[in-house]
């Protein structure tokens with residue numbers, strides 16, 4: 001409630017707004033009186049968050065990369081905090097869940113060569129024209145004169161009545177795939193998520209689906225807008241050491257031998273060599289009834305990987321429920337960042353203050369706020385995930401090896417990059433139209449006289465780019481929302497400038513550092529918002545539900561035995 005009072009205080013100059021504030025408070029009163037939690041618990045403060053961030057993002061923690069000395073420091077700090085607060089260790093008396101990872105560095109032996117009957121061989125240079133890697137445990141990958149098939153968006157989605165792999169056998173072949181999904185390509189609201197990216201638009205999904213169909217190589221055509229990032233990001237991401245969760249078969253049967261991307265211009269040349277027009281085929285791929293097109297081409301490429309095993313850790317603590325201890329309300333934030341990397345402005349430590357020391361600070365302070373109040377009816381589960389920056393691996397491992405039954409996990413909340421620019425009048429929901437947690441959030445923003453906005457770039461698929469997504473995949477309703485740009489003190493234009501500035505100058509760069517000037521009041525508000533949203537679940541008996549059209553509803557129904 002203090003957050004609300006503070007906001008009202010800041011808005012005091014405007015009589016109309018102040019009056020609305022009084023009305024909102026009056027409306028909220030009966031709900032409060034009926035609340036069995038009568039003792040007010042002091043909310044999370046900006047100062048408390050700042051202190052954790054200062055420590056976690058300091059030079060000593062070396063950017064908190066999994067499997068390094070920085071990890072040892074980070075997980076020791078989080079365990080120490082969990083212990084001080086009085087959280088119960090979740091793993092046989094320990095806070096640590098071991099997460100076995102394999103680090104693979106891939107390098108192409110030479111260019112990717114594509115030959116056909118009608119044109120001269122095409123030679124695609126590593127890094128500048130294409131990027132390839134392997135996630136198989138193998139000393140060497142050699143693909144020679146492999147048949148190629150264009151599989152459109154590479155999607156098999158029964159709930160949308162869509163199957164790009166229908167009627168074509170891609171086993172042992174190279175599939176060429178478009179990025180994003182037909183809804184994005186056409187803007188047709190009846191197709192997939194319309195303009196908003198669905199899980200089927202993400203590249204991770206496309207590699208998984210190609211492997212399920214037995215493809216030897218899966219190559220995605222890069223387009224900047226549809227992918228959400230430029231070629232440089234894709235090429236860099238593909239060439240740096242990759243940590244992954246290694247399946248029991250070493251990925252030999254469960255993953256394609258080759259995964260990668262090719263530049264748009266190269267893809268156009270490849271289709272031309274097959275006597276086909278890329279744009280024409282791309283258009284047809286977005287239409288219902290599209291059939292995969294075998295290309296009269298052969299692809300060859302070699303990859304030499306080097307591998308190393310790493311044991312990393314999720315840090316997990318609970319506040320056991322008094323009445324329904326087997327029912328869980330989950331809150332998560334990733335503790336890892338990028339470690340030490342190329343120097344930018346003379347600094348090689350990627351501190352990750354906002355990304356995501358801030359989320360861990362929020363996790364610790366939220367847990368602390370709960371421990372100061374009465375014991376919840378249900379169990380509260382606090383997870384600091386590892387290896388988010390490596391592809392959401394800690395949360396994926398938890399989803400594969402949950403400590404508590406997913407169908408008893410009531411709901412989940414995620415904190416990834418709290419706000420550092422002060423209080424705002426708006427909250428942004430990442431990934432709308434998913435579950436009724438959104439209705440609860442809307443009620444909260446209404447009560448606080450704030451606007452609830454949809455994310456400005458739904459085509460970028462941010463919902464699929466943080467840890468809550470792995471919980472959604474196993475059916476747990478999860479929500480991720482954060483402060484918007486409409487600054488209470490400085491307005492929306494200023495807020496937008498600040499946000500762009502952070503993305504350009506600090507995001508995933510060494511300069512994402514702690515400073516006493518970070519205004520964490522908005523961050524504290526976000527943490528207290530999660531407290532307000534999770535509390536009725538922790539002290540209640542209801543179960544949030546996916547909307548009927550949400551792509552994760554089927555997983556929930558299945559886990560509930562429906």
Ligand SMILES: [Zn+2]
Nearest residue numbers: 355356389508
């Ligand atoms: Zn990040």
